[in-house]
Amino acid sequence: MASKSRLHIPRPSARPGEVPDFSYLALSEPGAVARPACDTPASKIEHLAHEMVRVLDDDGVAQGEWQPGLSPEQLQDALRLMLLTRQFDDRMHRMQRQGKISFYMQSLGEEAISIGQGMALKSGDMLFPSYRNQGLFIQRGTQLVDLMSQCLSNTRDMCKGRQMPVMYHNKAGNLFSISGNLATQYPHAVGWAMASAIKGEDHIAAAWVGDGSTSEADFHYALTFAAVYHAPVILNVINNQWAISTFQGIAGGERRAFAARGLGLGIPGIRVDGNDLLAVHAVTQWAAQRAREGDGPTLIEHVTYRGGPHSTSDDPSRYRPKDEWQAFPLGDPVKRLKQHLINIGHWSDEQHAALDAEQKEIVIAAWKEAISFGTMTDGPRLDVAEMFDDVYVETPPSLIRQRQQLLALKGVKS
Amino acid sequence: MASKSRLHIPRPSARPGEVPDFSYLALSEPGAVARPACDTPASKIEHLAHEMVRVLDDDGVAQGEWQPGLSPEQLQDALRLMLLTRQFDDRMHRMQRQGKISFYMQSLGEEAISIGQGMALKSGDMLFPSYRNQGLFIQRGTQLVDLMSQCLSNTRDMCKGRQMPVMYHNKAGNLFSISGNLATQYPHAVGWAMASAIKGEDHIAAAWVGDGSTSEADFHYALTFAAVYHAPVILNVINNQWAISTFQGIAGGERRAFAARGLGLGIPGIRVDGNDLLAVHAVTQWAAQRAREGDGPTLIEHVTYRGGPHSTSDDPSRYRPKDEWQAFPLGDPVKRLKQHLINIGHWSDEQHAALDAEQKEIVIAAWKEAISFGTMTDGPRLDVAEMFDDVYVETPPSLIRQRQQLLALKGVKS
Amino acid sequence: MSQMNMIQAINSALDATMEKDPTVIILGEDVGYFGGVFRCTDGLQAKYGEHRVIDAPIAEGGIIGSAIGIGVNGLRPVAEIQFADYIYPGLDQIISELARLRYRSAGEFFSPVTIRTPCGGGIRGGQTHSQSPEALFTHLSGIKTVMPSSPYDAKGLLISAIESDDPVVFFEPKRIYNGPFDGDSNKPAVPWSTHPGGEVPDSYYSIPLGEAAIVQAGDELSIITYGTMVHVAQAAVRTMGVNAEIIDLRSLVPLDIETLKRSVNKTGRCLIAHEASKFCGFGAELAATVQEECFWHLEAPIERVAGWDTPYPHAFEWEYFPGQERVMAGIRNVMEAA
């Protein structure tokens, strides 16, 4: 039966042992895409969904109308935050390997997105991250020790041990609680933005999902509600080419860019070089201005590559070429920003190495502090009685009874 | 708070007491849209989603490249089926008003879609209708008495009394079981089409939903799966301007046509004058050929108007102008086909009146026969014991026991 | 005090909370200009504007998902799902997000969404307009589940639900929207004006969630029920002349175990009645709990009277519905067991 099958099955351009091939990736020349006025109607700028906004060229020179006008200091700060994110990821990944935390997910190769976007948004804007947006937390100044403590489920854990590692939140920082369920945050962001508009405030919302997650219902709901009510929201798709083992074609990316998904609803889409911090910053600012000024939602597709495994539970060598990242035409976002700063005369290899080493120290110090609040195996532990809190505002009698049962049982034990 | 709200709330162009206004409806001139070759790549024909394929002009003259080449006899047959559908609807609607059936939904004003599409598809193609596609059942020769018996939940009911009126199916006719849940049939159609492709058969699938139903998750799932696997399926959206009391803008139709919803996935969209049987037939044939020849799915938006209330439970005068249908620029599909046939010299007012009267007689005769199998209040009744069948292939002991309980109770009574 | 049917009482509850609290907003299919297919939101858009009573796309998951976000941003959304049969596309947002947001964020985030939805059969709605899916919600930790049996309770409970910072699924037994239906479909419909539960204060009041009502005291057996079945049970008891205590749960979660316990420990016999399918219905939990709490007082097996384990069939609505006869048969079983 299968032999005569006429079903089209999307296939990645290369599998393990094959030569990486990114010829499918439609690139525009850096600087080539014009920057339309922020209030241009969606129907006039559909081309932005298919082209690619790029600022940095291969030599690290900024090109064209989308240059965000960031000062060298701002760029250095962005670089610092990207390095910090990468060092944080690296350490946490290794701590999982050493059994100190149960699970981890890196954002290796995708740092420019969270850092660039975080910088382009205002602190009153509400962010609805996915699990690969640790950079947003770092950019907004969440203490590393708090992020680490969450991963450790220790006594300082903001989630009180209730979530797996990386499912952070930061209420004061306007960073929403990350969910293990893909894409559920998308309609939340739209609803939040609707409420902001209803209240007449000018805070906007932004949400992130991966390429694979666009197939979920919540993606559709969010786009529909955002379009209908012209909600002030930025909807981001991070197309890192992979969703665990399936390449972006399995999510429908073979024929059209993800940025085009909202065009049929009148939502402008813009495709950006996700490894180019300047371009990411610029399109985010553009979309934020649209949202804030009543021009409604924007869908941004960030083209990037998942540099690491999906998570610590994953082994990508089973399904993609080992050297695929090296062949990715948009390179490494850290290297590209570094090169740009060197190019404009505001950076050096030495400064870079020093900054990186400094970030590493910061991470190490934070880790030391974090484990003082307990690890999975040692040190202080959260009070088990708290396991029954926060299910409801007031803990109902039935749960109080269950808590008593558990405590009695532990009493008997000890 | 609400006073400063900046949320955009879509509003219909007219409410009760106001003058109907269809200026929002982008129309193309009849014959103006060119017919691309069936194998044109999706990216080359995106304009079809925004224009409108029309064949019949206001004088009933067929225009342009989309003329389907139907013979006068075929057109007469189409007219007959449309009249039959309308007479059937009219009678059933009135029978509900008289309390003979519990509920009914007319397709008044939308008859050209089901009849035109039914004629353009092959009998081996599998259809996944919505509740407003009775024309498909009629076109495929389902006995009226069977449709009526379903509405009566009588002893001849194909559903054995288990579904509300209008939730027909016809296994032999390749018409899938209609669901009360909106849009759920959409992924079924895509799955069916995938299986057809896997088996190497050249049957295609077609599915229908209303404009309002496009907001449901299943719409998104279906488009995604159809795009990813290039499934041989025709996905129809019947945009009759209303979803119960909400106009099509609440479903996201304000800025872009529904036909454009799949463009971002690479699914070609085509917008058609849904009240023009010739245009509907032509675009369906075009889409069917694409599907059959491996060019994948097509999304067709049929622009029409819901001539009647949503259902017998509805009173549209509460939310839309009473005379809105009369102002609808695409007119009445029956009158338009009639005028065309007269124009080409193959029809007359007298023939039309006679044909209509004949359909009415057929409907009356069928109704007489149908009620002989029982009504809600009189005549033979289904065996209540059958209520426990078909939950599973084999009725499990627990259900056999429940059946016994019920029968015992009824025994006690009698 | 006015005579109200349940639709008017719900409307009045919405009106009262919207009047009192400008953050309350309504979202749902056809709820705005039209006022809802059952007219529960009639007049509210005219009164509070289209920014507070919002017509939504037909996307139950989107309605609930966006309501969560609206709630996180400080408003208090009341979402209407047109029929409980259509709540399923929203289940993921309810189960994975709404119910667990407070818990997973250690109390930092929450969304006080109330979901109103008509449930139950008896209106010739067939399998897709008749379901009572409450047991799918009562199993979830973090959601409250409510079902009133009278206009008075409907208003007071709905106000509490909206004001609660916990998410609440509020089931409205649509068969008793217009009158206290006792299960006999052959009798002419009775309006709420004939029933004390139809007396409803015009102004604001609330009934706490988690407190059952003893509809009628008695000592021969305890009948635990809710929604439409409260009236069916009352009629059955009246016909049989049995001295039953009838408990209307009103809140399924939190469950008022104390009241159940007190009653069954007194009567020693227990019948549970609901309209939903029996297998794994809410009655299962009630039976399990009651035997746990009252085992030594029980003089007979706890009996469940419920919908059959089939979909709700259009033609056999009244054979499916657990009407007076089935309740009476159940009562006989419980009373005669020895």
Next chain:
Amino acid sequence: MSQMNMIQAINSALDATMEKDPTVIILGEDVGYFGGVFRCTDGLQAKYGEHRVIDAPIAEGGIIGSAIGIGVNGLRPVAEIQFADYIYPGLDQIISELARLRYRSAGEFFSPVTIRTPCGGGIRGGQTHSQSPEALFTHLSGIKTVMPSSPYDAKGLLISAIESDDPVVFFEPKRIYNGPFDGDSNKPAVPWSTHPGGEVPDSYYSIPLGEAAIVQAGDELSIITYGTMVHVAQAAVRTMGVNAEIIDLRSLVPLDIETLKRSVNKTGRCLIAHEASKFCGFGAELAATVQEECFWHLEAPIERVAGWDTPYPHAFEWEYFPGQERVMAGIRNVMEAA
């Protein structure tokens, strides 16, 4: 006969049915080239081609919805949902369509979809990789629900599930994928090769759905359980030296009431154990049924040992999990009640 763990046994069941029946196809996230995140479909795409083992978009509702259509067109789809925690976006298609298609079309249409999904905690998965939502399915009419406790049963039951023309939700307790975990997380992991249930025929065989297994006969009390908890119960019983009869349900729907009845009528005492939350969990139905069927033989209240009524917390996985101590405490309660 081979030594297999449960993953291998499931793989073997899929292989056996695909070999035998060319209409069997597999659909799911990461199931194809990669072979599934738990490797249950490892090697099957290489063997049967990418048209029979299909990588799907991340859309559980789309997977189930399209699987229904595939099934209607004469193929026999086995859909994998990566974690039971992610099945909820597919619930509407399961509840409204898959479960009711045969019924509503009076037997003319049906779709023989099997949905496989790993469930249960104990792998440090936190609240979104640990759930046991079986009670949401067992309440539905028209779906069968299965959960094996050993590789041998997993293979035989999965083959029956796939071959059944009824839709089946097949839960795989992932904590026992690799070994018969007895609830003690401090002990080193034990592989299936140490357990008779790890002996699995290489060839085709099937175990009928709807038949419970008596894992161990006894006459002091009946323990009704399924999945991982079978092993926990065995260990607890062993430690206590109590002469318990342990029943592994294997199929939750259809439920083998006769076996339960026979056992509890014999022992007079009953403990029910599952990992899911207690309130309205499947244990509620079991308790309700057992007291209905065996009331006059019961010498003590039926006891339920289950997950707490909270989400599954990452840090307190083992405090949440109803381990040996809780089972033993439950047994003591049942045995000492008088």
